[in-house]
Amino acid sequence: MFSRILIANRGEIALRIIRAARELGIETVCVYSTADADGPWLKYADEAICIGPGPATESYLRIDRIISAAEVANVDAIHPGYGFLAENAHFAEICRDCHIEFIGPSPEAMAMLGDKIACKKMARDTKVPVFPGSESAIEEIEDAAKVAAEIGYPVIVKAAAGGGGRGMRIVHNEGALRSAISSAQQEAQAAFGNGAVYIEKFLENARHVEIQVLGDRHGNAIHLFERDCTTQRRHQKLIEESPAPGIDPKKRDVVAKSASDMIRKAKYSGAATVEFLLDGKGDFYMLEVNTRIQVEHPVTEMVTGIDIVKEMIRVSAGEPLRFKQRDIKLNGHAIECRINAEDTERGFMPQPGTLTTFVPPGGPGVRVDTHARAGYRIPPNYDSMIGKLIVHGADRTEAIRRMAGALDEFIIEPIKTTIPLQRKLMDNPNFIKADFDIHYLERLLKKE
Ligand code: ADP
Numbered sequence: 001m002f003s004r005i006l007i008a009n010r011g012e013i014a015l016r017i018i019r020a021a022r023e024l025g026i027e028t029v030c031v032y033s034t035a036d037a038d039g040p041w042l043k044y045a046d047e048a049i050c051i052g053p054g055p056a057t058e059s060y061l062r063i064d065r066i067i068s069a070a071e072v073a074n075v076d077a078i079h080p081g082y083g084f085l086a087e088n089a090h091f092a093e094i095c096r097d098c099h100i101e102f103i104g105p106s107p108e109a110m111a112m113l114g115d116k117i118a119c120k121k122m123a124r125d126t127k128v129p130v131f132p133g134s135e136s137a138i139e140e141i142e143d144a145a146k147v148a149a150e151i152g153y154p155v156i157v158k159a160a161a162g163g164g165g166r167g168m169r170i171v172h173n174e175g176a177l178r179s180a181i182s183s184a185q186q187e188a189q190a191a192f193g194n195g196a197v198y199i200e201k202f203l204e205n206a207r208h209v210e211i212q213v214l215g216d217r218h219g220n221a222i223h224l225f226e227r228d229c230t231t232q233r234r235h236q237k238l239i240e241e242s243p244a245p246g247i248d249p250k251k252r253d254v255v256a257k258s259a260s261d262m263i264r265k266a267k268y269s270g271a272a273t274v275e276f277l278l279d280g281k282g283d284f285y286m287l288e289v290n291t292r293i294q295v296e297h298p299v300t301e302m303v304t305g306i307d308i309v310k311e312m313i314r315v316s317a318g319e320p321l322r323f324k325q326r327d328i329k330l331n332g333h334a335i336e337c338r339i340n341a342e343d344t345e346r347g348f349m350p351q352p353g354t355l356t357t358f359v360p361p362g363g364p365g366v367r368v369d370t371h372a373r374a375g376y377r378i379p380p381n382y383d384s385m386i387g388k389l390i391v392h393g394a395d396r397t398e399a400i401r402r403m404a405g406a407l408d409e410f411i412i413e414p415i416k417t418t419i420p421l422q423r424k425l426m427d428n429p430n431f432i433k434a435d436f437d438i439h440y441l442e443r444l445l446k447k448e
Contacts, residue, residue, distance in 0.1 A: 005076060008080050009080060009083070010032060010039060010371075012371050013295075014039075014371070015369070020309035029070075035054030061084055063094055070098070082293055087114060089108075089110045104270045104271075104312070120198075122265065123286050126258055133198060155201060166187060171199075205280065214272075215269050220321045222260055224300045224308070224328060227241065228241050237338065248282050268291075271293050274289050295385070334392045337407065338385050339385065352380040352384075354375070370387025400426050404427070
């Protein structure tokens with residue numbers, strides 16, 4: 001096992017990794033920017049090293065500075081968390097060149113699954129359901145038009161190297177297809193240095209369901225069932241839960257098994273998430289694979305009892321997974337609310353500033369993953385999530401009531417947060433009946 005790891009991240013996930021490492025008897029080294037100099041999580045690390053000023057491009061994204069810190073601090077491994085460099089195959093490769101273990105997949109597995117065309121091919125080979133569409137990068141517009149005519153409009157043009165929703169175009173007819181493809185190719189080339197694009201069927205009114213998987217370096221892979229992340233605004237998830245309400249468990253089991261088959265075939269080690277859209281009939285279509293720990297991993301931990309961050313560290317140290325698929329059981333229901341420092345009544349405007357009051361909720365089945373506390377100053381440089389409230393109940397009804405109570409107890413002053421909106425959603429008939437799609441929240445906000 002490692003004796004010392006570096007955490008190339010900040011905020012709640014840095015604290016989450018510190019907690020996991022501590023239980024494994026591993027020392028932690030945090031790197032931080034000057035904007036985070038009084039970050040509360042730094043106090044819990046064994047060592048903290050400043051790597052630059054506030055802008056992430058000058059600190060948390062500086063591979064050279066992070067590697068220097070890792071060498072100075074003499075660590076065995078680096079945990080990238082999520083965001084920043086977590087899905088940067090080049091960073092994983094540099095770690096390997098410097099004989100520092102990257103806590104995540106190999107650069108090869110990351111690059112392959114991160115290329116959406118290669119990933120879709122791997123999915124087809126392992127019977128993971130995908131959207132119908134082109135099977136390779138578009139070379140000739142006529143070929144794309146033929147595929148689009150076969151699958152029927154609307155179609156979506158997507159970049160192989162896409163991320164953050166860039167390089168995507170929804171197209172409703174053949175006339176629009178030509179210009180959409182060339183503009184998406186240009187945008188993808190400029191944004192990702194890879195202009196390859198493809199098309200697939202565009203699904204309206206979908207739900208978002210994703211499968212958590214874990215793999216090791218001994219050829220084992222398992223899944224930890226699914227999460228529903230349908231409550232989103234502009235592709236930003238606000239509420240997640242496990243298991244997904246109202247889905248056919250037989251269909252789910254088949255898809256979850258195929259997802260673990262795919263990561264086994266990709267020789268993937270660590271935690272990954274295979275994301276899907278679900279149509280009105282409850283059929284799954286893969287969107288993409290995220291090759292890192294996800295923000296919403298706690299709901300899976302609550303219903304399976306497995307500490308995903310500790311498992312990631314163990315498999316990176318070369319240990320085999322300690323569970324077989326048959327050991328993984330779903331217990332009860334968990335819901336997570338991402339608590340963002342945002343004013344939901346003013347276009348979700350970020351709310352940096354100092355917290356005077358911070359009183360988190362408690363009681364049975366309530367978990368709060370946060371680095372925030374009274375006196376903490378939220379810097380303006382990073383994303384506005386200041387914590388996550390997770391509840392576990394015997395069933396979904398109990399979990400919703402528990403979440404409503406916990407949101408009522410949660411006091412954060414003086415800044416605005418997403419709590420009042422999430423509290424309202426706990427009484428919303430669409431949320432309660434799980435009668436929703438990824439645009440229901442935006443429709444609801446528009447109505448108000
Ligand atoms: P990115 O990596 O840029 O986030 P994704 O493939 O995850 O790209 O897609 C981002 C979002 O775009 C999805 O969450 C979904 O809302 C929408 N989307 C992508 N593909 C489709 C599709 N085939 N049909 C409907 N919506 C889609």
